[in-house]
Amino acid sequence: MSDKPEKLITDDGLRLDGRRADEIRPMKIEIGVLSRADGSCYLEWGRNKILVGVFGPREAHPRRSQRADSAVIRYRYNMASFSVEDRARPGPSRRSIEISKVSREAFEPVIMAEMFPKTAIDIFVEVLQADAGTRTAAINASSIALADAGIPMKGLITSCAFGKVDGQIVLDLNKEEDNYGEADFPVAMTQDGEITLVQMDGHLTPEEIKKGLELVKKGCKEILEIQQTVLRKKFETPVEETSEEASEAEKESESVPAPEFAPEAAVEEIFEEAEEFGAEVSEEPSEADVLSSEVVPDSEEEIEEEIEEEFETEEEFETEEEEFEEEALEEEAEFEAESEEDLEEDLGEELEEEEFEEEALEDEAEFEASFESTPELKEFEEIEARLEKEAASREAEEEIELGSETEELAEEEPSPEEETEVEETTASEETIEPETEVEPETETVEIPTEGVEAEEEPEEEKSEGPWKVVKDPSEAGTRGEKDE
Incomplete structure (x- = not known):
């Protein structure tokens, strides 16, 4: 870890990264980075790099976790082992479990979970690189991912933090200010200004808290504008392109010059050319000759072609009929063969029954003869x-x-x-x-x-x-x- 700097705020009122006390770090957002997730977002806030994937609404497993009247919201916050300078232990920790709980509670007032009973909405957050304020950055990214997934919400959630550094209230702490500062106060609120998350680490007076909340409201408004512009860019792009295409078509129509009327001399020249063309046409053979020489043969050929086509269609129809008849005959032969087999089976059964009856009668006659032949009688x-x-x-x-x-x-x-x-x-x-x-x-x-x-x-x-x-x-x- 780097050593503690002498001053976190210079005499000019600037911080180590050149920001003023009421400024936030630059933010970059991308939507739909995960193809297999219903909604996803990648956010860079300063040196923080957060990846969020949203899945659902989907069936909740195990079934005992389902709610009959609303969906279950599950939020999982995890820091990659390589996200910090000193390698973090992989897997959930007490800190990650606590951040997951408070972040889930921050989204519960906004998500319309009652529309999806017996389901679950899963939010997975992976911190790829940490630079202070990871929970607030994760909440901002999760809000955009939920909107990308089409989860109905009453509004977007924005989150930002203020703290106390060198006795001064500043907005959006970075790593050095978070490590060596005097207090940290993360806040999450709706776009209407209602607070859904408040935490505090350190010591602050009521006056400092009021001043910090004013700075947080200003920072959350800026973040909300960034979120809205990113979502509009994705979901309003087709509408903008169509409007631009229409405007370009109007411009092209305006650039085309209107037709001008020809002068009288040009009109006279056109009439003279038409008269010359009529004289040339009169020298050509008559319409009857043309019809007798060209049109009739063409018509006969067309008629022959049509007749040939009809014959072909008739032949095809006849072949189809023959095929159909052959198939029908084959089916009848198969049916007859099956029926003959059934009859043979029935006759065999009847013969067996007759043989059985004859054997029974013979046995009875033998028994009676033996009974009569006995000397005892x-x-x-x-x-x-x-x-x-x-x-x-x-x-x-x-x-x-x-x-x-x-x-x-x-x-x-x-x-x-x-x-x-x-x-x-x-x-x-x-x-x-x-x-x-x-x-x-x-x-x-x-x-x-x-x-x-x-x-x-x-x-x-x-x-x-x-x-x-x-x-x-x-x-x-x-x-x-x-x-x-």
Whole structure:
């Protein structure tokens, strides 16, 4: 670092760089220096060199940083490691974080963030070379970059600083005055004069602050004029060029001399030349000859050309029709081939189903044949027939026994009560069937009882008792019929 000079302000009231107390350093601004940014600005203010890029409005990431009612303004101030004499440590520091915060707050009252909810407006500031007042220079450059990006704002932001050097209030401190001065007071304000940023480093009295604020207002007006001229130069250039072109066209039209009328002698010469030209024309062949010799052939040739063109167009049309028909035939052949394939597939499926059904029927027939050929079924049928014969013989024996019992009962004189009992017993005995192991599905052979009764009737006729013997007591008549 350079040593402290003896005096920062000379006896003539001039500062080390030749400025007076109320003058700012020269400023140079360029717009649109970054092609990939939505808005950009390069600013040189004294020996300060600032580059600013603006991106947005764009979707805010991460989503938790979004605001439902307005856009998020993010300001990043960074000093390059080579921007100062002693190499700075790269990356954010406490100073850069603090400057980023206050600069963002300086722009929040002006940017219409409510027009872009759930978005973010990013402002990136890189200090390429530092020479005191970098935060104020960055704010001025950022204001122009925001306007270049088309971010709606209520107005531009301008920023400048004043300080105290050798007991005197001066405007826009340079590096030596900032390092060895007594105070530094940066201020940012809108174009309407409303202050959006105030900071102070050092000791100042209220009177000195008032005097410094008056100097700051003067400096901010000068900076605002520079910003407006730069923006007009970029965005009003096409309009100015068109106006200049129109003025140049008017000047050219004025420089062209107006036509003057020819004298009478010149007019007479023109008429004489016209008469001579008419005489020459009369010597030439007539219009009919011209038409017969030139016009007609030309017309025939034109007609032939037109006819040839028509034929060509017809041939082209015919070729197009043939091509279209060929394409249609090809499409039909493809469709038919596809349909035949589909039919073959369907027929194959039907044949497979028929084969499956035939196999199922064959399996059933084989199963039935095997079931009929089994010897067990024949044995089962013989057993059923034997059981049926045994059941029939048993029923006949029981009926014969019942007949003998009824004859014995008929000899006695049974009471009506005994008759009812005999009926009940006979009915119960008739209902009882012999227990056999034959399944319910087998057909049982029943021997009719009428034949047995018919065989027993002649025995009843032979009986010589006083009573008529019948199977059912209800059929019997009154006692002593024979006696009567």
